[in-house]
Amino acid sequence: MLAVEVNHIFKSYAEKTAVDDLSFSVAQGEIFGLIGPNGAGKTTTIRMMLDIIKPDSGEVTILGKKLDEATKNSLGYLPEERGLYKKLRVMESIVYLASLKGMNPRTAAEKAGPLLAQMDMLSSQRKKIEELSKGMGQIIQFIVTIIHDPQLIILDEPFSGLDPVNTELIKKMLVDLRNQGKAIILSMHQMNQVEELSDRILMVNKGKAVLYGDLAEIKTKYRSNAVLLDFEGELGEVPGVAEKREHKGYVELVLDDKTTPNQLLERLVSRSIVINRFEIATPPLNEIFLKVVGDEHE
Amino acid sequence: MNKTLLIFNHEFRTTLRRTAFIIMTFIVPLIALLGIGAYHVISGAVKPSEEITGIGYVDNLGGFDQYTSQGNIRLVPFNSSDEASKGLVTKDIKGYFVISPDYLNTGLINFYTLEKQLVPPPATLSAIKDFLSSNLLAGKVPQPTIDLVKAPLNLISIRVTETGAVSPEQGGYGNLLVPGIFSLLLVLSIMFSSSYLIQGMGDEKENRLIEVLLSSVSVRQLLIGKVLGLGAAGLVQVVVWVISTPFLLGLASSSIGGFLKTLVVPPSFYILCVVYFILGYLLFAMISTAIGAISPSAREGQQLATIFTLPSVAPLWFSSAIMLFPNSPVWVVLTIFPITAPVTLMMRLGSTDVAAWQIGLSILVLLLSIAGGLLLTARIVRTYLLMYGKRPGLGEIIRNLRNG
Numbered sequence: 001m002l003a004v005e006v007n008h009i010f011k012s013y014a015e016k017t018a019v020d021d022l023s024f025s026v027a028q029g030e031i032f033g034l035i036g037p038n039g040a041g042k043t044t045t046i047r048m049m050l051d052i053i054k055p056d057s058g059e060v061t062i063l064g065k066k067l068d069e070a071t072k073n074s075l076g077y078l079p080e081e082r083g084l085y086k087k088l089r090v091m092e093s094i095v096y097l098a099s100l101k102g103m104n105p106r107t108a109a110e111k112a113g114p115l116l117a118q119m120d121m122l123s124s125q126r127k128k129i130e131e132l133s134k135g136m137g138q139i140i141q142f143i144v145t146i147i148h149d150p151q152l153i154i155l156d157e158p159f160s161g162l163d164p165v166n167t168e169l170i171k172k173m174l175v176d177l178r179n180q181g182k183a184i185i186l187s188m189h190q191m192n193q194v195e196e197l198s199d200r201i202l203m204v205n206k207g208k209a210v211l212y213g214d215l216a217e218i219k220t221k222y223r224s225n226a227v228l229l230d231f232e233g234e235l236g237e238v239p240g241v242a243e244k245r246e247h248k249g250y251v252e253l254v255l256d257d258k259t260t261p262n263q264l265l266e267r268l269v270s271r272s273i274v275i276n277r278f279e280i281a282t283p284p285l286n287e288i289f290l291k292v293v294g295d296e297h298e
Numbered sequence: 299m300n301k302t303l304l305i306f307n308h309e310f311r312t313t314l315r316r317t318a319f320i321i322m323t324f325i326v327p328l329i330a331l332l333g334i335g336a337y338h339v340i341s342g343a344v345k346p347s348e349e350i351t352g353i354g355y356v357d358n359l360g361g362f363d364q365y366t367s368q369g370n371i372r373l374v375p376f377n378s379s380d381e382a383s384k385g386l387v388t389k390d391i392k393g394y395f396v397i398s399p400d401y402l403n404t405g406l407i408n409f410y411t412l413e414k415q416l417v418p419p420p421a422t423l424s425a426i427k428d429f430l431s432s433n434l435l436a437g438k439v440p441q442p443t444i445d446l447v448k449a450p451l452n453l454i455s456i457r458v459t460e461t462g463a464v465s466p467e468q469g470g471y472g473n474l475l476v477p478g479i480f481s482l483l484l485v486l487s488i489m490f491s492s493s494y495l496i497q498g499m500g501d502e503k504e505n506r507l508i509e510v511l512l513s514s515v516s517v518r519q520l521l522i523g524k525v526l527g528l529g530a531a532g533l534v535q536v537v538v539w540v541i542s543t544p545f546l547l548g549l550a551s552s553s554i555g556g557f558l559k560t561l562v563v564p565p566s567f568y569i570l571c572v573v574y575f576i577l578g579y580l581l582f583a584m585i586s587t588a589i590g591a592i593s594p595s596a597r598e599g600q601q602l603a604t605i606f607t608l609p610s611v612a613p614l615w616f617s618s619a620i621m622l623f624p625n626s627p628v629w630v631v632l633t634i635f636p637i638t639a640p641v642t643l644m645m646r647l648g649s650t651d652v653a654a655w656q657i658g659l660s661i662l663v664l665l666l667s668i669a670g671g672l673l674l675t676a677r678i679v680r681t682y683l684l685m686y687g688k689r690p691g692l693g694e695i696i697r698n699l700r701n702g
Contacts, residue, residue: 052512053680069301069516077513083505087312099304100514144510 001064003028003152003183004049009058011044011207018044019055020207026185026200028151031178033198033215034187035285041207042187043080046154050077063151073102076150080157080187082141086130090116093129094144101148108147115143119169134161142170146177153177156187171197191285203289210292219282222291225255227264230277238271240264252281301515305523306530313494313531322490323535327542334546353422354382354394355429359401365432368425379410386412393418395426477644478617479543480571483536484578484640485611491532491579492586492607496599498524499590517676525583532579570657571644577664578640582610584671591679606637613642624650634660636667 004026011019019041026032034042047053049060051067062071084093091112098108116122119139129137138161146153155174159167174197178184188194194201201218203211211218230250240259245252255264261280268275283291313319354374355362366373374391376382382394393411401407407426409418417423428448435444458464502508511520585606586599593599613620613632620629624646632638633646639660646652 047509050509050513052509072514075513077510079506079509081506083502083507085312085507086501086505096304096308097510097514100301100511141510 001028002026002061003063004032004185005059005061006045006049007059009045009048009055009060011041011048011053011055017207019048022058022202022204022207022209024202024209024212026152026183028183029178029181030199031174031184031186031197033194033201034185034204035191035194035201035289036189036204036210037289038189040189040204042189042204043156044207045204046077046156046185046187049154050075073148074150075152075154076101076145076148078141078145078153078155078158080160082134082138084129084137084141084144087128089126089128090121090132090140091125093140094147097144098147101150103148111147112143115147118173119143119166135163135166138162139166139170146173150182152183152185154185154187157189158186159188159190159193191289195285201285203285203292205289205293211288218288219285222288223280223282225257225259225261226281227253227255227261228277228279228281229253229268229275231268232274232276233272235273236271238264238267240267250277302519302523302526305515305520306527309498309524309527310530313528314534316494319490319494319531319535323538326486326539327546330542330546351422352385352391353425354385354391356382356394356396358399359397362397362430362433364436365429368428369421371422371425373425373429383410386410393422397430475648477567477571477648480575481614481641481644483539484575484644485614486539487532487536487575487579488582488610489607490535491528492582492603493600494528494531495524495583495586496590496593496603497596498528499587500593500596500599503591504595517680518672521584521587521672521676521679525580525587529579529583536575567647570647573661574640574643574664577661577668578610580668581636581640581664581671582606584668584675588671588675588678591675592682609637610641613638613645617645620645621649624652630656633657634663636664639664 002025004024006025007023009019009022010017022041022045034045036042044053048055049062049067051060051072060067063074065071085096088096091109094112095105095108098112099105112125113122116125119142121136121139124132124136129140132140142158145155153174158170162170174184174186178199186194186197195215198215200213201211201215202209228247228250229252235244235251238253240255240263241253242256243254245254253264255261265278268278349370351371352374353371354376356376356379357363363375366375374385374394376385376394379394379396382391382396385391386394393409393413395407395409398404398406398408407430409426411418418426431447432444435447439447456464502511515523586603589599589602589606590596593602613629619626620642623629629642629646632642633652633656643652643657643660
């Protein structure tokens with residue numbers, strides 16, 4: 001059963017089309033990157049998935065059916081801009097919001113303890129939300145998102161405002177959750193962060209899908225015939241290299257159409273150069289995005 | 299637990315813990331208490347004086363020598379103004395008056411006192427009047443006639459039915475007082491609850507918590523839980539006020555307390571008051587929630603809410619007109635119009651028999667408005683809670699509701 005299935009959804013406000021015929025699916029046990037620049041329609045798409053707003057047309061199924069109270073209990077959502085009841089204490093907030101997901105308050109309190117400890121926030125459990133820093137508030141909201149063991153987790157810009165330590169901690173938790181079979185949707189505009197976590201992606205621009213599929217396949221498809229090389233010694237002229245771009249600590253060799261990376265490696269080895277790094281260059285997602293959007297404009 | 303019940307529980311408990319709510323709950327009885335205290339201080343009735351006060355008089359006409367004891371006031375005769383002045387300076391008397399020789403023609407009396415006052419206190423004035431009229435009539439008419447002249451009217455108004463029999467329901471101040479109290483409580487409750495609802499919606503909208511809530515519950519569950527939770531808290535507030543009323547009235551004065559004890563108000567009257575209180579509250583809760591949803595900030599929401607709270611309170615401003623002409627077509631229309639219905643009907647109930655069809659129609663219109671309000675508010679919340687920034691215009695709201 002698919003965690004999410006979105007079929008041809010449209011949504012427009014006044015004169016602006018926010019989402020324009022979007023279709024995609026998310027399987028269980030995968031991290032799915034929903035990426036695109038600010039204002040691309042990511043958040044509107046998520047809100048339609050969660051039935052917070054209705055699409056003008058099209059269909060959304062969550063965990064095999066239309067969203068109802070039971071399925072709402074099986075999903076966790078971290079919205080882009082975070083907020084909790086300022087006057088409520090940390091533990092009260094977690095327990096109340098978990099109980100709205102059908103969780104027994106006592107179970108929620110028991111489960112919140114270890115999660116707070118894992119995030120090094122156990123000592124703050126009696127603090128009021130307004131006493132926490134922005135980052136700490138975000139961690140509480142992340143706990144609220146996952147505490148009820150949801151099958152589908154939707155995170156809108158989950159790392160914004162988090163320090164590197166907590167970012168890494170949450171990334172690790174997300175990978176663990178994926179390995180437990182949960183479906184995770186990461187909506188982000190910073191594409192490089194999605195690259196390291198996502199199995200598949202949907203890239204949107206101006207409400208439309210511009211790229212959709214397996215991340216590795218997409219990167220292979222948009223791969224330029226280039227190699228990143230860190231070496232010691234004199235490189236000189238190498239046959240098959242059309243262009244040489246110097247970077248700090250390495251050089252990027254763009255190959256001509258007739259040369260493969262394997263052939264280049266053989267040639268380099270034969271020259272007795274000490275090779276520290278030899279990597280087939282794959283373009284970062286934002287470069288792919290710029291290329292795709294640029295192509296569309298042409 | 300049912301999610302509506304969870305939201306109800308949360309809203310009820312957090313509202314009860316709000317500092318503003320606690321202050322409001324206790325400040326109303328406290329203000330009443332201060333008012334009573336101030337009244338007592340002003341009227342000099344903090345401790346009803348049992349002391350005999352002496353008021354002197356100089357009788358230049360002659361014949362004013364009886365009835366010198368008038369309640370707590372003793373009339374003390376002086377031979378001349380000089381002697382009376384001495385008595386005033388030595389504080390033997392509080393004041394004195396002079397009956398001039400031509401008093402019978404002019405009725406003129408000069409009153410002398412050390413106090414700065416426009417007229418003597420009511421008790422002194424009444425004692426002087428009774429002393430003068432009693433002496434004028436003494437020996438000319440029998441004593442009962444003198445007593446009647448002093449208090450010629452003891453009016454008891456009795457209402458009869460169309461058959462001429464004495465009606466079981468008698469009008470009176472009591473019937474005005476109970477609806478008056480209920481309409482005031484309704485107005486206060488509407489204003490406080492409306493401000494909490496707008497504040498709550500505004501906060502949830504501002505910190506985007508609404509999105510997390512709506513990913514867990516439906517808009518309808520959220521609305522019903524919120525409105526009833528805050529309504530229950532509002533009811534607690536009203537109960538505190540109602541419970542404190544007899545205590546406050548007891549303090550106010552024994553005469554008012556006694557008067558209230560004699561009130562006979564039919565149970566149907568209370569039932570109608572409670573029904574209108576609940577219906578009125580629900581209607582305004584729906585309106586406030588919708589306003590909270592479309593307003594970019596709580597402050598702007600409060601301003602917008604005034605458009606609805608003012609008309610609801612307006613019948614109170616015309617209370618005397620409602621009491622005098624309770625069946626005027628204007629009040630009939632306002633009884634049926636849902637926003638003004640609760641207060642207008644409560645006020646009219648005290649002064650007249652409101653026709654059953656008017657009550658029935660008014661309740662029906664209120665119920666329909668609440669049901670329609672719930673559906674409409676759910677749509678407004680769904681459409682506007684997630685729109686941040688500028689408040690939409692009326693035309694835009696109508697257009698979006700039609701499309702949405």
